[in-house]
Each structure stands twice: as C-alpha cells, then as structure tokens.
Amino acid sequence: MNLHISRRGLLGIGAAGGAATLLGACGDSGPNEKVTGGGQNAAPAATAYTGPNVALAFWNGFTGGDGAFMKKLVDQFNTEHQNIKVTMNVYQWADYYQKVPAAVSTGNGPDLGIMHVDSLATNAARGVILPLDDLAKSLNLDEAQFSPPVWQAGTYNNQRYGIPLDVHPLGLFYNKSAMEKAGLDPEKPPTNNDEYMSALDKLKSAGIQGSWATPFNFTGSMWFQSLLWQFGGDLFDEGAKTAKFGEDPGVQALTWYVDLVKKGYSPKNVAQDADVVALRNGKNALNWNGIWTINTLREDKNLKWGAAAVPQIGTQQAVWAGSHQFVQFKQRQKDDNKLTAGKVFMNWISQKSLEWAKGGQVPARKDVRESAEFKALPEQSALAQQIDYVHYPPSVPGIGDAMNTVVTAVNEAVLLRKEPGKALSDATAKANQILEQNRKKYGG
C-alpha cells in the first residue's frame, strides 16, 4: 500500500473498503474467521512475479546500523525487479509494536514486515498478521531448510505465521586484553563451568571483576533463561498453562547468576548497559550478550575482543535466542498481485540473507549458514554453532506479559533484594495469574 497518498486518497480508500464505525468495531474478523489473504490461491511457485506494477510497503524496526544492511538488499531487489517497488520504513521496535496494530486496524498497515518470533502469537491472535502456510508450501520451505527450533517457533494454533529471516542468540563476548592481564589465553575462552569459574578466579586476582551480572532484561533475564534451560528446566509447561521457572532448575540457575555478585566476580548494582561499557573499558572480561554486540564492539578500533558460543554451565547445552521473521499483514482488501509480489520479495531476501548476516546476524536459512562466505565471518559463525540448541519462549499470545515477571524476579535477585528462590516463587504466582488472564482474553 502506498503510504504517500493524500487525504483524499485516504478517504477514498476508507469509503471503498467498507465503513468501520468510528468507535471500535474495527476488528471485523478474529483469529477464528477465515482471513483473506495469505496465499489461498494455488499459484505456481513464486520465484518470479509477472503481473502489473505493484508497490509494497515493508515496515521493520531495523534502525541505525542494521537498517543500512537491509536497505541495501531492498534497493538491490528493486533494481532486479522492474515491476515491484518495495518501500522500507523503519521505526524503533517498541514504537513499531504499538504502531503497526493501530495502523492495520484502520487499514493503513503495510504489506510486509518483520517481527520477533515471540511477538508472532500475540499478533496472530489479534488478527494483525496472516497465516503463511500456503506461501511456505509454494516456496518449498520446510524445517529441513532452517533449523528445528526456529522453524517450529514461527507457528501459532497449528498455522505458520512467520518465515524465519535470522536467529540472534546470546554469545560469550570477551575482552582479550583483560584476559591476558589475568594470565588467561585470549584465544581459549571458557566452555564449561569449571573453566569459567577458574577464569573468574584468575581475573579476580588480577583485580578485574570478570563477569558483570546485569539485573535488567538486556541481558540479565536472557542470561538467566539460558541457564534455566541448561539446567534442564523450562519457562512454562506445554501450552503455557503454568509457570515452571520457579522449580529447582530455575532456582539453581538464578543462584549461580546471583553468586557472581555475591562472590565478587561482579560489582553490585550494575546499571543498564554498564556491563557492555565496562567490557569496552577492560573492567569486565566475560559478558553474555546478544549477537548485536558485535556492531557495538566493532566501533572501538583499539579494542581486542572475541565472540564464542556460551559456555555450558549446566547439564546440557542451551542458549537464549531471538529471531526476526517475515510476516504479512491483514489488509482491508485482498490484492493477489501484492500477495504474490510479497512472496517473491520474502523468498529473494531469504536467499540473500548472507548480506544481512554481515550486519551481525545468524541467517536462519541452512544453505546460507553453511556457505563458505558465511563461515568466513568469524564472530557470526562462532555464535551460529549454537543454532541447534537455541530456545524460544512458547508461541502463546500475551506470553510477554508473563515474561515480565521473570524480568522482575531476576532484577530483585541480582540487586540482592530477594533470595533467588523467593524471587522466583513470587514471580511464579504472578505469572500463573497472568497466564490465566490471557487464556480468558485470547481463548484457548
């Protein structure tokens, strides 16, 4: 949909598209109604679009440096496809998730977009995005071409709503100079609990608090979740009916994390972002952070740093990850040309996702991941090794509300205001209430 239309144009579309009454009643279809769009036409495999000229609006949250990589791809696509013009609009993610549903509800939404995998269920349940099963089939996409966890995470109610673009897991980022100062081998970061603790001891003797524990969502809560899965636990049970993060594995995980502070390997009261800033300044040595940290650390030309898979502290390998997924948005009127053109776009970008990976991502697509060019990106491929054991939150609408209780629990425990067990059990009680509330609201 072309967004640069005049006021008259908007009114025109509004009238043609059927009147929505002023106050509410915008959602004229819910999750259970047959939704228009999503490729119900059994068109031939859409690797080419041969229809009339069409303009697609593509919205995402790739602000700052990320945006440049995606924009490059979009521009290239536009050059190679004479009859499709894709316009990309970027917004900050937090704004994007408020804005897009509002826009879709009034018929001003885009055609295509990107969403994080843990937002798919909520947006699907609210009728913002369309099922993509037919699209996946017509492009011959299935689990084998991606990786099991990321492919499975893109579904809700047994329908597929997202085509994975990338995976962004946590990784271990380490300051090589700090490690050298403590007599550690900067090319051999720790890979298990014993190595990790002994490294921390050495760092402590050299006067460095080696692993700052942040109490905030980025990335304290993600670190905790990784540990939770590593100790064999899980956030919720099957279908997310009850919260399980407060059980033994969770307590173990949070205790290990809080002990970093208690044992002096981390200062107290680490503020938001302080752990990364400290890493850049050599005051922090081992930091579990998202793959996006690659770009941050690259800004410092004098910094010697490395990235590796997170160590296995618990009994199994596991790590937190997010994933960007392609989605298609509900429209007031179904436009088959646009849907087909959209398919072509998604497929094309997906195949070229190596370019995207250079911006600091792990491509979701297996063939790209295993290509020589990708393997030549050292930090990204180091983190890509974790691809088969990444974990995502369950695909349940409103799961983010319940996850907030985890964030609070981690915060209280790391700031030493509550013991880990108590923090988690308080959070469990709240989470269960919220889960029930959500079940009532979204059904199921």
Next chain:
Amino acid sequence: MSRTRGIAWYTILIGLSLIFIAPLVWMMLTAFKTPGEATRVPPTVLPQEPTTGAFGTLFESGSQTPVLRWFLNSLLAATGQAALILVVASMAAYALARMEFRGKNLLFGMIVATLFVPIFILIIPNFLIVDRLGWLDTLWALIVPGAASAFGVFFLRQFFESLPRELEEAAVIEGANSWQVFTRVILPLSKPALATLAVISFLTNWNDFIWPIYVLFSPESFTLPPGLGILQGAYTINYPVVMAGAAIASVPALLLFMIAQRYVIEGVSRSGLKG
C-alpha cells in the same frame, strides 16, 4: 546595592547556575566525541579525539533520514499548535474568568477535571478519530488534537483572574464591547502570560514523542523525536548522536524562550494602571 552585596549576589547566582549548566555543557561536549570515548571510564571531560561525526550522521540525510525535513515538520507543528492554543484558549479563558453565564462553574470544573485523566487513555480514541478525519500522516494530526488540552484554558483563566479590573471597567464605561475589551485591554495586559503559554505549548509539542508514533507513518512526515529515534540502533545507545540531536533540537526552543523573555515579558510596562 553595596559592593559586597553585589558580589555575593552574583556568586550565588553563578554558583546555582553552574549546577544547572554543568550537565548541559557535558552534553554538548559529548556530542563532539566518538562513541567509544563517550562511554569511556573514567569519563573524559573535553573530547580527546574531537570529531563532528555525530553531526555528520545527523545531516547525511538519506531518503530514510531527512533530518532537515523533520526539523521543519517539528517547527511547523509546534508553532501551529502554540498559535492555535493562544487563540482558542485565551477566548475561552476570558469568558470563564470574567463573564457570567449559566453553567459557568460547571463548565470550568469539567474542563479542569479532564486534566486529571491520564493522557494514555485518550491516545487510542484520538487515533481513531484522527483517522476518521483523514489526518493521519499529516501536520493536522500534530497540531489540532493537542490544542484541546485544558492546560491552556486553566492557565490563562488564572492569569486573567489576577488582573486588576479597573482597566476593563474603564473601557466599558468608554463604550467598549466584550471583544474590544478583550483585544484592547486584556490581551495587551496579559503579554507575559501569553508569551509564557506560547513557549510552554511550543515545547510540549516540540518534545512530544508518543503521539507522533501513532499518527505518522512516512519518514518525510516525522518530527524530530521519532526521527532521531530511528537513527539509534536497536540495542545500544549512540551517546554522541543522541546529544548532537538534542543540541540541534534545543536551539529553536531556547531562541524562542529568550525572545519571549526579552521582548515580550520584560517589555511589559505597568504604566497602564496609572492612567
């Protein structure tokens, strides 16, 4: 003032001012640092490796980031809304302060009561209304809805109340009607209040970042707050760019304030009352 009192006086003023200015000065200095230096620990004061990179990022307007355009949009929206508020709120405030009519207190009470409703509740309904009016992605959406805020009316009504009535009474005796009293007596006397309200309204609109999220879509329609936001990466804050953006954004507002202070507020003489 005696010499020593004068010096003590300025010492206090300057001392207090330092507390106010220090963070702002630090902000400006940060705008000229590299991202790495801006987050150095211990922090540096003067830039060791001064650079205008942050400003460069801001001004290298691509089609995605037309910063000058955002600046212009912000200017038009803020000026437009301030002007609209001055006009409608002053008229309403005058009626509420000086005129008698049925339901006056009830009306005033109702207007003020809406100030107590958290603005978040009004966002979604207003978004739907604005959509219906066809104003999405236009300046109208930025100018008109906010002008209905009760703030301006409450503010001016209190000021009008505090004006001495003698001048109005004199004008009435000379045969002026309401409109003439309003425009020839009240408004000139209220210049400090009007100028203050203009500055406040301008600033509120200039810095608003929540409402534009909902009603603006295309990059060319953005105002500065959402626009500067998309220059930031998703996960880390680029302090020099944030500070440079803030520095640029603060210039018109400060200018407006100084003009209003010097030429309007301080220019008002009280001589009118002697006649």
Next chain:
Amino acid sequence: MVEQSVHALEDPRPAAAATGPGRARRTGVKRSARTTPYLFLVPYFLLFVTFVLVPAVYGLWISLHDWDYLLPGKPFVGLDNYQALFDANSAVFDFFWQSMQATGIFTVLSVPLLIAVPLVIALLLNRSFPGRTFFRAVYFAPYVLGVAVIGVLWRFVLDPNLGAVNALLGAIGLPADTPWTTDLPWAWISLVGVTVWWTLGFNAVIYLAGLQDIPRELYEAARIDGGGKWAEFRHVTLPGLRPVLLFVVINTILASSNMFGQAYLITQGAPGVETRTAIMYIAQTGLRDFKMGSAAAMSYLLTLVLLIISMITFRLFRTKD
C-alpha cells in the same frame, strides 16, 4: 453600543491587598449579551468535545469492558475491572497498588520542592540587573530538552559504577559507589533530583509572569507602611500570586503524579518494580499488553484520587485568608 448588565461576581481576591488605598471595591461589571460568552467559548469547545471529552467518556466506556481494540469480542464486564483493583487475589492488585505507592512517594517528595524552590528563584530573578535574561535562560534551559534526552543523559551520569557523579564524589573523598539508579532510597533521590533540575525552570517562568502582574504601586504602598521584605512578600506578593500559585500547585501535583519518562528511562522501575509509577504500569497494561479495559479502570481510579486531592487544594486556597 454598550451592553450593560450587572451581576454580582464572586471575587476570589482577598480583601486586604487587592486594592490600593482609596480604591472602591467593585464587583465585576458585566456587559455581555446572553450569547457573547458562548461565542467566546465555541472555538475551544469544539476542539474540546472532539478530542478530549469524547475520548474521555469513551475511555470510561472502555473501562467497563475487557477491551482490546483489535479483538472482535469486547465483552462487557461491568465493574469487574474496578473490582479487580480491590481484590487481593487478582493479578493486578499487587502491581497496581505498588505502582500507586511509587507515584505517591514521588509526588510527596517532589511537589513541595517544585513549588517552593522555583518561587525563590523567581523572586531572585524578578529584579532588574545585568545579565538577567541570561540567567533566566539558564534556569529554563533544561526544560527545553525532552524527557528522552534527559533520561538517557542522567542514566549515564548517575550510573553507580561508571557514571560521572560517583567519579566526582570519589575524587573528593566521598563514597563512590552509591547506587543512584538501582537501590532505594537513592533511586528516589535521583528521580526527584533530576525532575527538579529539569522542571524547576518551568514553574519559575510561570511565577515570573505572574509576578509581572502585580502592580508596582502595591509594593510602594507596602514600603510606605513599613514592614520590610517579609511583610511585602506576605501582604503583596503572595496574595497577588494567588491564582497563579493555585495553578502551579495543581499543575505540579498533576505532573508529578503522571511521572513516567524519568522512571522509565533512568531506573526502569528498578529495584524490582519499586519505582514503577502508576502511569508506567497503566501504559504497559494498556499499550503493550493490550488490556485497555483494565488500564482505563486504573486510570479513572487514579483520576478520582487526583480530583479529590485537587478539590481539597482548591478549598484550601479559598479559605486561606
């Protein structure tokens, strides 16, 4: 053409200082036809009804439903949303009242400072002296910046481990590890401190404008009567400022109880959710969790509390003689 009608107008000005010596007390002279007030009101009223009144009433309507503007079913739940706020077993009870407590603490701490300190500064800056405009700009300058910038700036400066404040304190021998943004009571001190720094100029400028309106003759008269600066303040300045002062008090209470940006950016509600204000929780519930009905109910409960506080304040100003 002179339209005349005379009504008794309740004059809120205190008897003592409103008039100088020898002036007769007159009630307001009305010269309006029936329709004139309404004509003055119409432009504003149109905007007000469309963009404030209708949404506010609609918000009340929303609060009676389990409302998500995208889901088709918006079941009417009567007063359930409100009841849940008083039911200790509901999911929102703890969160909501915790957030109200945070708002209460912040308001009680910040409002007196924000009323008194700007007044002192306005009085200081009300004289004529070289550099006056510059100093006025200095005190107002922080307000020129939006909350987004302020939040980011102070979060970094107040960082317990890396920030300039602790670095400075350490340099002069004081403890350098105060958790300004992550522990109590420091987080409150930080939030109040930043807010005062940021918005002091706002109130000061309003006071200055109000001080301009006080006729110089009243000061001269007070000086003739003797009594000194304090008497001047009590008998001329304060009464003259009264309507403006009322505005500042109400507005400051409102602004503090709607505090959102500073806590969101500087402490993120930490530790735990101790500094998560009511508006933060309401915004999260309504705009991120999409539970508008519950958020609306919380908002109107907050509105009710604030209305009661304001009515008390209005009364106090009326009888304060």
